[in-house]
Amino acid sequence: MPGTAPAAELSSKIIRGDKIMELILGIDLGTTYSCAAWVDETGKPQIIKNKEGFLTTPSAVFFRSPSEKEVGEAAKQYAVMYPDRVVSQIKRHMGEEGYTVYMDGADLRPEEISGYILKKLTEDAVSTLRAEGAIPPDEPKSIAAVITCPAYFGAGERHATRTAGELAGLRMLAEPLNEPTAAAILFGTLQQGDTRNVLVYDLGGGTFDVTIIHVEPGLIDVVCTGGDHHRGGVDWDKRLMELALQKAEAQGLLTADAVYEDPEALQELTLSAEEAKINLSARPRAMLRFTCGGKTARVEVTREEFEAATEDLLQDTLRLTDDMLAQAAAKGYPLSAIDELLLVGGSTGMPQVVQALQQKYGKTPRSFDPAGAVAKGAALFAQKSAEMEKVLPTTPAGRDPKVLGRLGGVQVRNVSSRSYGVNAFDIADDVEKLFIIIPRNATLPAEGHSRFNPRNDNQSASRFDVMESLAAGEVAPLSEGKKLGEAVLELPAGCTRQTVIDVTFTLTEGGLLQLHAIERDGGREVHAQFQVSGGMSQQELAEAGDRISHSTVE
Template identity: 40%
Template sequence: MAVHGIDLGTTYSCIAYVDDVGRPTVLRNLEGADTTPSVVFFESPGNVVVGATAKDSAVLHPDLVVSRVKRDMGQDTPRVRHGRPYTPEEISAFILRKLADDAATATGETVEEVVITVPAYFGAAERDATRKAGQIAGLQVIDIISEPIAAAITYGVLNPDQDRTILVYDLGGGTFDTTVMRIEGGDIEVVCTDGDHELGGADWDDRLAEHLAERFRQEHPDAGDPLLDKHSEQQLRRDAEDLKKTLSTRAQHTVRVMHEGRVSTVELTRAAFEELTRDLLDRTIEITRRTMETAAGKGVSSYDHVVLVGGSTKMPTVTETLQKEFQLTPRLQDPDLAVAKGAALYAFEETYRRLLRAGEPAKAQEIAARAGLTAEQQEQIAGRTIKTVASRAFGIVVTDKESRRRSVEHLVHANDALPAGVTQDFYTIDAGQTGVTVEVVEQAGTVESDDPEDNGLIAEGVLKIPPGKPAGWPIEVTFALDASGLLQVTARERETGEELELRIQIGGMSEEDVAESRAALSRVQVS
């Protein structure tokens, strides 16, 4: 049974596997395209449409279409369609189901085991929500890995004999991050990462849509705002995306804006577009510079390559600006598909290693032979290591005994090596306490802060304390952040052995909720 890699994107998604000659191959959808728009059209309570048709339907049925759901992952932001609230995990599950079903049609094999990629800057909550989306879709999620790692795996396969320090600049449809990595002997080590999961190509689209609407309003001041009409807005946003893509290859282009029977013809040059969105690009440069400064503090003084990932890196100004700011020449490496291909390679390799660990070398040899791997390649895969880092800081909320001021004490810090296991004692502040509330938080801003307002609550629970204990009674707290960035927290009272185990549960979806959603959504037709 083949294993698959899935790039679950904000605007487009795709799925890949390792074919019979060992090549990572993207599987086309039923519409014949490599990528599928991450758009869901709730045509009826029992029928959901995903992809290009759903995107087209947004113009006619804007209230029944959901897009950019990736930006909601890890948040309690359900969307109500046909009277039923759908969580971000459930909506993402429909996209995953479409990818898996189309891949099964293409290969004749059911898609069961998958690796799903996420932005490097996704925290524990978003990663856990992505894992749950896969489970709701009926898939076995082998692992969640960062998109830059997947891209680096693809890069490493294309350049197998080269040890390199690379900077991955990943500008996708809805997220942006930069990651510094070392590739040595096939092993991958993440040095540091940074990013913004509220910044991506969709923001360039939005800026263009606002510009087109403003030009229309200037020409037709007595007409309504096209962005306030759901149908006109959807068409305008589609035109804006097409305009962005066109201006990546042409110096100028003309768009017709239609609303309330009025028409405006808007001509825009590439130079004007770049000026209009300069601040967005500047934000990516600021993050890139910050990442390089962090890497410099860890001993990285030079780079062999800058690898561009994500469809939005096709904008010429990206390469031009990176060259100007950092004197580095970026290389565009299959930006739309590199992540899915890398995830497929990782899925294949992890399956091979898992079989070896399970004491099943014959099965490992079987899949290696099917992929045409040499003995040397098998040895390299068996020994390959991938070392990554925490994308955010994680801690718990503590209260000062005297001032009663609440603050955050971080146990894991951004760019700490993973997996990370930290155990630390905390203490009650009052005599006779019968319990303590353990609040687990994750860094929400771009820098670490001990102010609870600058952190997001991702889990909480109450640990019982034996009666009659004095103030200062110890509580042992353990953070375990695995290599995939998924977090588990345990609080323990030593005398009784009472334990509180906190699994990250955002959006109200427990494992029981996931099982119920999986059963309910399995009855929905996805096409």
């Protein structure tokens, strides 16, 4: 990072203390493509190629047998032959309560499926680095990583991302790092000394993030962040598929219904649509080809037709960008103060994205290493975290990343992507509502306070739900909140209905919610526990870990 540690210190990718030789990676776990990066001997972040020689690996898992999994391009291709044995886009279900995929007699959680992707990425990274002679053949003994996630991810999704890494046998150096923040870390590192306000427009395969970041020497300050975690390249693919089906129907060759009912034909069309979409970024027209019921359809789509069919998707991202610009303006960063529009994510390769942003905001967007910026930024962050680990002792609450960052010369200041609160009855109208304690886009670490009274005298414990929401303001309808988990306050002896318990909610830099409670008058500590619901149980973790460790992942 700029003007901080000498290059020699940055290059210590393997820690040689206590004989633990650890490889440190930054991992971009994407909806459609994933990649791993490290900081090389010269202190530069580099993407590590997979065994097939590519910089990115499709995030698709083919379940060949209970003990054999194939991840990446091969899995993507196998989806045509075995559509029900290939899982893709699992990131869209991270943290979704109760979501499982039934395979070989077991219900697999998204954490486990992501675990296979991470296993492939990390095993490939090791074999590539060994083959290149960058690390000795008997190293590393372990792998530590920082995995990125959309800024938009809430606590449940972050928890699931972390679990996926642990299931893959990785030591997590930090909580999941926001993708746009990772891109900004790389940007800030390359910027060397300038103060810039940047808008990061990240349109990936499955998610859209828009983030406004202030970068200055020694500080990366996230001003605000928003987006839509169900908007990405795959939605453009779907529109192109629909367009191709309409054309094929018009040719009288086959019906759209027949294709939708034929999983093999549908997979073939899906692959063909993505390929055609990417071609349309460079050419005025592209071909799609797919077979259904013995008939092969070949249809041509022009860029104009594709752009018209997806215009509303693009407009949605611009609306969200406007929202963020309004929030940034309220925090003292108006559009006129934005120096750069940085494009991250593969889908920003579509020329209509560049044109629309240019037209709307009157600034020329800069494509910023769309495939690698996130993983490289994560690698820099991981490297820094690992170095600081050697300096700072770990406390039960974890290391303070603020201190960590400052020691490294660069402080990363993040914001909350959600609002957090509790449900309670509003005395004014006796309606149950969501009372927001930590608002969305609050600078982290953020603190909020709430008060509770026990419902009965001499109650031993008090429970309440903690809610997560995208709502702004102080109070919102209950329907805008989602239960995040349950908090339990273990009340000291002798509390009555009049006892006031002050509860402090803290959202750490890593996005972890912690609770601390105290009896207001007596000053006694109240033990407060908070657990995110919907995570995997101990038994599920043990079973998934067992399946992963007994599987080969090619």
